Amino acid sequence: MYGLVNRAIQGLVVEKFGQDKWRRICERAELQQTNFVAMDAYDDAITYALVGAASAELELDAAAVLEAFGEYWTVYTIDEGYGSLLSMMGDTLEEFLDNLDSMHARVGATMPQLVPPSFEREPRPDGSSVLHYRSDRAGLAPMVLGLLRGLAKRFTVDLEIEHLEPDGSDHERFLVRVR
Ligand code: HEM
Missing domain, CATH: 3.90.1520.10 (H-NOX domain)
Structure with a gap:
């Protein structure tokens, strides 16, 4: 998925749980790189690994992480410049x-x-x-x-x-x- 998605997961975690949790989630996910570029496409496996690691680190079901993420996405995309597209x-x-x-x-x-x-x-x-x-x-x-x-x-x-x-x-x- 595009980096925009992985960046939104980062945004959600940092906003709700802080920078340190995000660092630990990245370590747990064992990714080569965690500086995602919004407009670059990444392997879906990275997104799934982040959701899995967030679920383990935050002691939440993966479904709960995805649900929170979906809700966050509707405001994150506005902040990222997609507000006028959404309004249309x-x-x-x-x-x-x-x-x-x-x-x-x-x-x-x-x-x-x-x-x-x-x-x-x-x-x-x-x-x-x-x-x-x-x-x-x-x-x-x-x-x-x-x-x-x-x-x-x-x-x-x-x-x-x-x-x-x-x-x-x-x-x-x-x-x-x-x-
Ligand atoms: C302007 C706002 C939005 C943007 C920029 C956007 C963009 C994207 C991007 C980049 C992906 C990842 C797919 C990929 O990289 O191949 C995605 C996935 C997805 N989007 Fe949107 N999206 C927006 C709004 C929405 C809204 C409002 C919904 C509401 C139903 C939605 C539903 C989904 C779902 C469910 C996925 C997961 C991928 C899948 O199911 O296969 N998106 N979107």
Whole structure:
């Protein structure tokens, strides 16, 4: 993944737990280098190693780390200069969710090696939506939960989020309902 992601993990850890914890997480992850360049692409294994080491060092489930990371990402990207892109993608949560793929496509214009996820929002008659999440990567569904929490804050809505049980399809599904 792009260095932007690894830098965001660093930002989250340093902000919440301090510089020393980040140093220990890097040691535990046994990485050759930890000075990530936002616009350089790195092996996904580095990101997974950082999440694993953070989980061990902070004594949190990897899912909890990913969830916190997803929520952090929705503000970190604003600080990193993507605020206007985010603003262009919708005035409501629903519209924003509909535009996630075109948003990542725009990000891909400056990050040619981007391997983005794909999202599809399926509106339901009761006003809720099923968000379909497809990825080439494994295990990142908890990050989506955190992202949705962060987006709920962004759009100041009280959002009920449910990670739906597998239905035999090839992707993950989330039920989202504005209360
Ligand atoms: C403008 C803000 C955003 C930027 C710049 C951005 C950029 C990126 C980048 C660089 C990656 C790593 C993929 C790679 O390097 O190949 C990524 C992954 C991801 N993004 Fe975004 N993103 C943004 C907002 C969002 C939002 C709001 C969501 C909400 C659903 C989202 C969902 C994800 C997920 C789930 C992944 C993990 C990769 C995967 O599932 O395979 N992103 N994004």
